[in-house]
Amino acid sequence: MLGLQKATPRLKSVQLAALAMLVGAGVINYIDRATLAVANPLIREDLGLSIADMGYLLSAFLWAYAFSQLPTGAMVDKVGPRILLSLGLSLWSVAQLLGGLVQGFGQFFGARLLLGIGEAPQFPTGARVVRDWFNQRDRGLATGIFNCASSLGTAIAVPLLTFLMLAFGWRTMFVVMGAAGLAMAAVWYLVYRNPTELALTPEENAYRTQGDPPGQRTKVTFREWKLLFRFRTTWGMIFGYFGCIYLTWIYTAWLPGYLEIERHMSVKYTGWAAAVPFACGVVGGVLGGYIADILVRRGVEPLKSRRYPAAIALLGTAACTVAAAYVSSNALAIAFISASLFLVYVTSTCAWALSSVAVPTNCTASIGAVQNFGGYLGGALAPTVTGLIVQTTGSFVPALVVGALIGVISAASYLFVVDQPITAADMDSMSLPGTTLKAGATNTEIP
Structure with missing residues (x-):
């Protein structure tokens, strides 16, 4: 029996470089998302925009990002992470540069749409990179490392962007972040290589693929992408991630406002208090991947x-x-919110790690992006639904309870809808006329 394969020193170097660049790009990704929120008052004053206009600008990114996921994942699987992330980084960085040059609402709306489209390849690329370069038993922690960029970027965005804005102005803040993204795009393109672009040894290929089903393809077809939607596991991942990102974006969009309005904290204190929970999210994101790896190694x-x-x-x-909604103590509220973000990033990492084991290799980014589409439908709805509930009731408590109920339903989706891995044989069988898979087979078809 073939023993466990280990990564060679060259593979370890490739893995380390890839993860470092994914974290760097992910941090820039999330800082760029926050630029409009941080500069909100100054932008409204300079451009003469209403609060409603700002709401449209904030939502433009989220909807563009969500719907761009559907084609982007398949494009990553077909073209490869090196090209797609280079193009995505370049596009979203140009959008940031344009954000610093706009003169009115229409131009800004277009820039935010471009930002959402450009950022779409980031996390599907990460899922495919982990699948390409890590053994199955090591993919959880690797996923946690690249996924922690989301909470890390959010934690440092407000202090960093506030400094840039106060020191140089909001337009320069946008331009600086755009330039940083273009530099990251160049680094990724020059340094990263797809596995097919390197002459790997048999031992290195054995490490990468040991434990995976045999006969894996390297590129996805449109037929295979469409077939993903005929399996319950795909829908379980979509509905499960909906609640994860819904809860995440309640806090991402409303945490400072919640602390100021509901908890009556000062603006000065709120900035630091809001950063603590997202720092906890960094730890949760990495730990979630570690837990997944430990469980695999234990059988x-x-x-x-x-x-x-x-x-x-x-x-x-x-x-x-x-608990955070109902406790009277501000300190306890921050503690419970920190625990919430710690745990929701455990879920986020495990969800992305699912994409590396739930489907054939050539569909990894595709399933990750489809899942992310479902998640960011929740992300796009969360700020609006929360705002409407608060406006109607005068309190954040019902909005937080609604978010919790959605989280429970999504947890049930992971437990009862996600079924078995989708194999290449399943997909081939589904393409035969009149063929369906019954419950108890390798996977279960959605009619």
């Missing part, structure tokens, strides 16, 4: 090692969100 099936922690952590997030 748990790879899919279960992801979906069970994802569901349990999401239930914990819901419970802590309700």
Whole structure:
């Protein structure tokens, strides 16, 4: 029997460089998302925009990002991470540069749409890179490392962007971040290589693929992409991630406002208080991947090692969100919110790690992007639904309870809808006329 393969020193160098660049790009990604929110008052004053106009600008990114996921994942699987992330980084960085040059609402709206489209390849690329360069038993922690960029970027965005804005103006802030993204795009293109672009040894290829089903393809077809939607596992991942990102964006969009309006904290204190929970999210994101790897090494099936922690952590997030809503102490509220973000990033990492074991290799970025589409439908709805509830009731408590209920439903999706891995044989069988898969087979078809 073939023993466990280990990564060679060259593979370890490739892995380290890839993860470092993914984290760097991800941090820039999330800082860029925050530029409009940080500069909101100054932009409204300079351009003569209303609060409603700012709401449209903030939502433009989220909807463009969500719907761009559907084609982007398949493009990553077909063209490869090196080209797609280079193009995505370049596009979103140009959009940031344009944000510093706009003269009115229409131009800004277009720039925000471009930002959402350009940022779409970031996390599907990360999922494919991990699948390409890491053994199955090592993919969870690697996923946690690249995924922690989302909470890390959010944690440092406000202090960094505030400094740039106060020191140089909001337009320069946009231009500086755009230039940083273009530099990152150049680094990624010059340094990163797809596995097919390197002469790998048999031992290196054995490490990368050991434990994966045999006969893996390298590129996805449109037929295979469409077939993903005929499996319950795909829909379970979509609905599960909806609640994860819904809860994440309640806090991302409304945490400072919640602390000021509901908890009556000063603006000065709010900035630091809001950063603490997202710092906890960094730890949760990395730990979620580590847990998945430990479970695999102890003999748990790879899919279960992801979906069970994802569901349990999401239930914990819901419970802590309700607790934060009802406690009277501000310190306890911050503690429960920190626990919520710690746990929701455990779920996020496990969800992305699912994409590396739930489908054939050539569909990794595709399933990750489809899942992310579902998540960011929730992300796009969360700020609006929360705002409407607060406006109607005069309190954040019902809005947080609604978010918790959505989290519970999504946790149930991971537990009861996500089924078995989708194999290449499943997909080939589904393409035959009159063929369906029954419950209890390798996977279960959605009619």
